Amino acid sequence: MTTPVPVERDAERDADARRSIRAVRARVRAALADGASKRVVLAVSGGRDSMVLLDAACAVARERLAGVAVFDHGTGPHARAAVRRVRRAAARHGLPVVVGRAALPDAGEAVWREARWRFLRRAARRLGADAVATAHTRDDQVETVAMRVLRGAGPRGLAGLLATRQGVVRPLLAVGAARVAAYAHARGLRWVEDPSNASRRFLRNRLRHELLPALEAARPGTRRLLLALGREAAAWRAEAEALAESVAVTRAADGALHVALPLLAGYDAEGLAVLWPALAARGGVRLDRRGTARLVAFTIRVAAEATAVGAGIPLAGGIEVVVRRGRRVPGGREAQRELVLRRAAAWRPTASPPGNEPLADGLTFGGWRFGASQGEAAAVDPAWSAWLPADRPLEVRAWRPGDRIRAAGKQGARRVKRFLAEAGIPGRERPGWPVVVAGGDGQEILWIPGVCRSDAATDRHATPGQHFICERIDRRPRPERRG
Numbered sequence: 001m002t003t004p005v006p007v008e009r010d011a012e013r014d015a016d017a018r019r020s021i022r023a024v025r026a027r028v029r030a031a032l033a034d035g036a037s038k039r040v041v042l043a044v045s046g047g048r049d050s051m052v053l054l055d056a057a058c059a060v061a062r063e064r065l066a067g068v069a070v071f072d073h074g075t076g077p078h079a080r081a082a083v084r085r086v087r088r089a090a091a092r093h094g095l096p097v098v099v100g101r102a103a104l105p106d107a108g109e110a111v112w113r114e115a116r117w118r119f120l121r122r123a124a125r126r127l128g129a130d131a132v133a134t135a136h137t138r139d140d141q142v143e144t145v146a147m148r149v150l151r152g153a154g155p156r157g158l159a160g161l162l163a164t165r166q167g168v169v170r171p172l173l174a175v176g177a178a179r180v181a182a183y184a185h186a187r188g189l190r191w192v193e194d195p196s197n198a199s200r201r202f203l204r205n206r207l208r209h210e211l212l213p214a215l216e217a218a219r220p221g222t223r224r225l226l227l228a229l230g231r232e233a234a235a236w237r238a239e240a241e242a243l244a245e246s247v248a249v250t251r252a253a254d255g256a257l258h259v260a261l262p263l264l265a266g267y268d269a270e271g272l273a274v275l276w277p278a279l280a281a282r283g284g285v286r287l288d289r290r291g292t293a294r295l296v297a298f299t300i301r302v303a304a305e306a307t308a309v310g311a312g313i314p315l316a317g318g319i320e321v322v323v324r325r326g327r328r329v330p331g332g333r334e335a336q337r338e339l340v341l342r343r344a345a346a347w348r349p350t351a352s353p354p355g356n357e358p359l360a361d362g363l364t365f366g367g368w369r370f371g372a373s374q375g376e377a378a379a380v381d382p383a384w385s386a387w388l389p390a391d392r393p394l395e396v397r398a399w400r401p402g403d404r405i406r407a408a409g410k411q412g413a414r415r416v417k418r419f420l421a422e423a424g425i426p427g428r429e430r431p432g433w434p435v436v437v438a439g440g441d442g443q444e445i446l447w448i449p450g451v452c453r454s455d456a457a458t459d460r461h462a463t464p465g466q467h468f469i470c471e472r473i474d475r476r477p478r479p480e481r482r483g
């Protein structure tokens with residue numbers, strides 16, 4: 001004879017199981033069957049959550065499924081077992097499977113993730129799908145937002161998994177992991193537990209197993225707070241995207257992003273802080289909170305002072321921003337300036353500096369270019385432009401260690417080396433630095449671009465004289481000069 005209590009418990013469990021099945025399937029139906037994607041590929045790792053996604057999607061959106069994709073990270077027997085399990089489950093549902101393998105099994109988290117995403121997109125194309133569906137849950141979102149907070153991400157990054165990504169759907173994102181687990185049990189699903197999920201080597205796992213439970217205990221509601229933060233950030237991000245749509249940017253063949261300065265001039269610091277991360281993302285650059293703040297301050301300074309062509313600032317991750325002379329506006333007197341956001345090329349010292357070259361418009365000397373100008377002097381940093389005498393032949397040569405210059409406003413001739421040091425040019429960048437000399441014996445140095453001028457070369461119009469601008473073209477920004 002059975003006692004009534006376990007029967008009630010059984011009934012409760014059954015009701016809970018039915019609720020979980022209904023709840024999960026409703027979300028999956030909304031995202032896949034009623035969603036915007038026509039056909040999707042399910043990204044199934046063989047873990048519990050993605051096996052749930054597979055089961056639920058087959059139940060409510062079978063006609064939308066183009067197939068299943070599984071990526072073998074090459075991490076050992078459990079990875080192979082996971083692939084076998086995914087193959088079997090997909091076959092049971094009559095779905096084609098595409099299997100990918102990591103080329104570098106020991107690469108590490110970030111490289112794996114990138115390789116996995118490349119594979120998933122390829123698999124979608126191969127199976128004729130227009131989206132990849134992942135099984136990220138609400139708990140994954142909590143962890144992602146927490147990790148972004150720790151990393152100092154700006155509002156864009158804080159959106160976490162709620163950030164819309166072209167061709168990616170996450171049907172379980174609003175479903176808690178407990179609900180997903182209940183579904184898996186209710187449906188009697190089998191999955192492969194990834195042993196690395198328990199390893200404390202990974203920050204995500206430390207967050208999941210230690211930090212978040214501790215925070216939740218100390219301050220109940222922390223998880224809810226992180227979810228709310230993610231939602232707000234996602235709404236903010238969508239607005240920023242819309243705003244960025246209105247700013248025309250050009251992407252050069254090398255991926256550099258060119259933004260005309262006048263387009264940014266109408267925004268204050270707050271507006272720029274919204275705009276820049278969205279613009280940068282179009283060039284594939286992720287700006288964190290600090291990078292955004294620096295770029296905003298730089299933009300405001302550059303827009304206010306008309307003196308900074310060639311100046312630049314480095315940002316984290318090998319990114320730099322430099323001011324360039326852009327195209328001349330039809331009818332305008334001056335070429336408008338633009339900000340260029342790009343990956344900094346590794347700097348290599350000039351192997352052997354070029355020999356003497358007659359100074360001429362368009363002369364390229366090592367990593368520098370000289371140009372004769374007509375009137376755009378106002379837009380150029382004075383140290384990088386000079387009025388030079390027209391009554392002598394002028395040459396450009398590389399600086400030599402014994403060189404001296406009679407600098408304007410200074411007594412006597414001083415070593416060029418000292419001026420280079422005072423201008424903050426590091427030793428490794430000095431070989432090959434150009435100096436403009438009066439022709440003939442080549443001894444009288446008139447101008448060291450970016451550093452100083454002699455009395456014979458002025459920053460004002462001199463007659464007879466010619467105005468030259470020098471620009472660094474070896475892709476390193478000149479350190480920004482602050483007035």
Ligand SMILES: Nc1ncnc2c1ncn2[C@@H]1O[C@H](COP(=O)(O)OP(=O)(O)OP(=O)(O)O)[C@@H](O)[C@H]1O
Nearest residue numbers: 043044045047048049050051069070071134135136
């Ligand atoms: N090896 C893989 N092959 C295919 N898809 C994957 C793979 N790893 C992850 N994914 C997709 O990315 C989602 C999130 O990855 P994450 O590493 O958090 O999941 P997991 O713990 O490996 O597996 P699951 O989410 O299935 O429990 C997975 O739910 C799945 O959709």
